[in-house]
Amino acid sequence: MDTISTTALLVAVISACIAAYTTRGNSARAGFELARTLFTNLTTGDAATARSSLERYKRGTGSDDPDKVLDHYFTLLWQLEQIHAGRQSLIRQQRLNGTRAVVRYLDEMVNWHVIEWANRWLEIRTKLEADRHEQIDDEHALHVFCQLLESIDAGHWRLHDLKAVVAEQKARRVARERAERERVQRQQGTTTPPPTRAGVRGA
Secondary structure (H helix, E strand, O other), X not given: OOHXXXXXXXXXXXXXXXXXXXXXXXXXXXHHHHHHHHHHHHHXXXXXXXXXXXXXXXXXXXXXXXXXXXXXXXXXXXXXXXXXXXXXXXXXXXXHHOOHHHHHHHHHHHHHHHHHHHHHHHHHHHHHXXXXXXXXXXXXXXXXXXXXXXXHOOOOOXXXXXXXXXXXXXXXXXXXXXXXXXXXXXXXXXXXXXOOOOOOOOO
């Protein structure tokens, strides 16, 4: 290989390395921006209003309208679900885009908030169900909250109880779906088939 070809190859390799480094750096910056956005969304706007409402409700000094409180309950629960989704996205980019530091940064900002709300979540949930005289259907969102909590504090004292609530809802849902399936099958089995056109002559 001549000197010119060797030089061209070296330049190409260096350029590729610079491009990869730049892409990795841009991905990390985008990751930090995502982490800041998730934290901001958790601590301002609708989520902040929901947090304040739920805390006052827990203390007995908030709204007397449990349906309004339920809206705030799901607002905060869905925001926590978004944090889990964003965190999982960053974790899955670690090897390719170098987002490990971003995940640590996000955890440092949200861990306290997640743990504190896990401490009081079942108390609020139980009070809401009692005041509304109706079970709360939050199986999926609460399951995601459990996943987020477990990824942050696997030994949290409330984690087992939160998971038990999710499991109880899943069992009820499976039972309902089975009963509905059996009802439809019974209905189909007793349906009289339409009469045939046997014996009718063609033109």
